[in-house]
Amino acid sequence: MTLNSIPLSRLAGQATGIEASSVTPSPVAFDVRDLNIWFGSHQVLFDVALQVPARAVTAIIGPSGCGKSTLLRSLNRMHDLVPSARMEGRITLFGEDLYSKKIDPTLVRRRIGMVFQKSNPFPTMSIAENVTVGLRLNGLRKSDLLQERLETSLRMAALWDEVKDRLNAPAISLSGGQQQRLCIARALAVQPEVLLMDEPASALDPIATAHIEDLILDLKKEFTIVIVTHNMQQAARISEHTAFFYLGKLVEFDTTTKIFTTPAQKQTEDYVTGRFG
Amino acid sequence: MQVSKHHHHWRKLKSGCVSIVCFACALAVIAPLGLVLFHLVRLGAGSVDWHFFTALPKPVGEVGGGMANAIVGTLTLLGLAALLGVPVGVLGGIYLSEYGSRRFNWLVRFMADILNGTPSIVWGVVVYALLVIPMKGFSVYAGAVALGFMMIPLILRTTEEMLTLVPNSYREAAYALGIARWKIILHIVVKIASKGIVTGVLLALARVAGETAPLLFTAFGNRFWNHDLKEPIAALPLQIFTYAISPYEDWHRQAWAGALVLILMVLALNIGVRFLTRGKFSARG
Ligand SMILES: Nc1ncnc2c1ncn2[C@@H]1O[C@H](COP(=O)(O)OP(=O)(O)O)[C@@H](O)[C@H]1O
Numbered sequence: 001m002t003l004n005s006i007p008l009s010r011l012a013g014q015a016t017g018i019e020a021s022s023v024t025p026s027p028v029a030f031d032v033r034d035l036n037i038w039f040g041s042h043q044v045l046f047d048v049a050l051q052v053p054a055r056a057v058t059a060i061i062g063p064s065g066c067g068k069s070t071l072l073r074s075l076n077r078m079h080d081l082v083p084s085a086r087m088e089g090r091i092t093l094f095g096e097d098l099y100s101k102k103i104d105p106t107l108v109r110r111r112i113g114m115v116f117q118k119s120n121p122f123p124t125m126s127i128a129e130n131v132t133v134g135l136r137l138n139g140l141r142k143s144d145l146l147q148e149r150l151e152t153s154l155r156m157a158a159l160w161d162e163v164k165d166r167l168n169a170p171a172i173s174l175s176g177g178q179q180q181r182l183c184i185a186r187a188l189a190v191q192p193e194v195l196l197m198d199e200p201a202s203a204l205d206p207i208a209t210a211h212i213e214d215l216i217l218d219l220k221k222e223f224t225i226v227i228v229t230h231n232m233q234q235a236a237r238i239s240e241h242t243a244f245f246y247l248g249k250l251v252e253f254d255t256t257t258k259i260f261t262t263p264a265q266k267q268t269e270d271y272v273t274g275r276f277g
Numbered sequence: 278m279q280v281s282k283h284h285h286h287w288r289k290l291k292s293g294c295v296s297i298v299c300f301a302c303a304l305a306v307i308a309p310l311g312l313v314l315f316h317l318v319r320l321g322a323g324s325v326d327w328h329f330f331t332a333l334p335k336p337v338g339e340v341g342g343g344m345a346n347a348i349v350g351t352l353t354l355l356g357l358a359a360l361l362g363v364p365v366g367v368l369g370g371i372y373l374s375e376y377g378s379r380r381f382n383w384l385v386r387f388m389a390d391i392l393n394g395t396p397s398i399v400w401g402v403v404v405y406a407l408l409v410i411p412m413k414g415f416s417v418y419a420g421a422v423a424l425g426f427m428m429i430p431l432i433l434r435t436t437e438e439m440l441t442l443v444p445n446s447y448r449e450a451a452y453a454l455g456i457a458r459w460k461i462i463l464h465i466v467v468k469i470a471s472k473g474i475v476t477g478v479l480l481a482l483a484r485v486a487g488e489t490a491p492l493l494f495t496a497f498g499n500r501f502w503n504h505d506l507k508e509p510i511a512a513l514p515l516q517i518f519t520y521a522i523s524p525y526e527d528w529h530r531q532a533w534a535g536a537l538v539l540i541l542m543v544l545a546l547n548i549g550v551r552f553l554t555r556g557k558f559s560a561r562g
């Protein structure tokens with residue numbers, strides 16, 4: 001955060017850290033502190049501190065290349081998979097250090113579902129196989145339990161009625177919007193505690209987008225959701241809290257209402273009103 | 278006006294010439310295959326009968342007999358060679374695509390490309406020194422090892438290429454489900470690339486099916502049935518070779534028939550490949 005861009009009135013509150021602000025009345029899911037991330041020698045995130053409230057939707061906004069995806073991928077240790085990546089800082093989920101030496105990254109990823117910008121159902125698998133693959137490859141064999149999770153996950157993803165008669169059809173026979181909901185069902189099937197979504201609707205038409213948004217509003221009753229979006233209206237419609245990133249720095253994090261009506265930072269205001277970005 | 282019209286004709290003429298030359302070259306590519314098939318069918322088809330597939334070769338001087346043992350021998354050799362070449366080639370390809378470091382991969386790729394270009398007689402000689410001499414005799418094992426060695430670098434390279442073509446987004450989706458890495462590779466990535474990998478295996482089989490040189494000092498050939506893997510075995514290319522250089526009219530006839538059957542086997546493998554790769558792109562890999 002560039003100090004001279006912060007009004008003096010905010011600096012007082014800043015000293016105690018963002019985590020102490022009134023932003024997070026509910027229990028904290030992710031607690032991110034002093035997060036710095038580099039790709040090789042190129043630093044992409046600078047001293048990010050953020051507390052993501054549980055059972056709510058937190059939106060991450062900001063211009064392309066400001067590090068939104070990188071932040072999201074550091075939350076479920078997908079970031080580790082990039083050989084050139086280096087990270088400093090601390091991320092906890094419900095108090096547990098996700099980067100502790102004792103923790104298995106595979107188990108972290110099982111607790112944290114992820115949905116990507118481009119839907120990516122496995123092309124060799126049927127609709128049903130796609131949903132249950134996470135369970136099956138993690139050793140669940142009981143067919144009645146698989147069947148039950150299949151239906152529950154598809155219902156949660158609001159896809160059951162559309163596919164219940166063709167569960168064995170190839171997943172890639174579905175439309176783009178359906179494929180994305182299938183990916184959501186696939187992520188939900190392993191019963192994660194948190195759902196990370198990286199621009200999940202940016203490749204979809206308005207009707208499919210509306211479907212996904214309804215779905216997110218439903219899911220937040222049970223899950224903690226962090227969603228990256230390019231769409232300001234979408235952030236405003238579905239999220240309780242919004243974090244605005246610019247050039248790798250967290251500029252402002254507050255309730256969505258505040259961010260979109262009376263942001264504290266000039267940069268935030270310029271961005272949400274479309275003056276740059 | 279006059280000049281530009283003239284130019285126009287000249288350009289048209291040039292363009293016509295180029296397309297004719299290209300067409301002739303394309304024809305020159307197909308011509309040998311057509312010629313080979315025509316020749317083989319003309320000289321061999323008459324001799325490809327029931328006996329050819331079921332009878333053993335007759336003793337020298339007697340007319341008739343078939344190549345049953347050579348056909349079974351070739352299939353046996355190919356099967357055993359695949360037993361060696363497929364696991365090593367596929368697992369090696371998986372290592373290159375999914376694990377290995379850049380430097381090590383470069384080295385392995387470089388070696389594989391050299392091996393792919395190695396004349397097949399070299400494989401025969403090497404296996405002769407490594408297996409035939411210590412085992413004190415030609416054998417099915419030695420023949421299969423020579424063919425298997427030839428298959429490894431071919432399968433390794435195609436497997437690696439097919440796996441590299443699998444978009445990373447599928448690996449990421451699988452990681453995000455908390456699936457262990459080796460399971461992601463075996464159950465998701467390899468499965469997505471499986472058509473391409475099988476194609477590579479079939480092409481490698483087709484490539485070695487007709488090899489004669491590596492079998493000369495290894496499988497050696499046999500005029501009888503062989504059920505012992507430690508004994509020499511017949512193979513179609515060997516039998517064709519022996520018959521073709523013989524002075525007997527009847528053996529020449531059978532050599533043509535053998536060549537026809539061999540090329541049909543290779544063609545069948547290639548058609549299998551076409552069949553597998555059909556619709557590959559519409560199904561997103
Ligand atoms: N795998 C990677 N290797 C190197 N640089 C990367 C990689 N992924 C992202 N970056 C860089 O990190 C910066 C932030 O990227 P990203 O987090 O994808 O931004 P956003 O999602 O906000 O558009 C960009 O400058 C991008 O070029």
Ligand SMILES: [Mg+2]
Nearest residue numbers: 068069070198
């Ligand atoms: Mg992004």
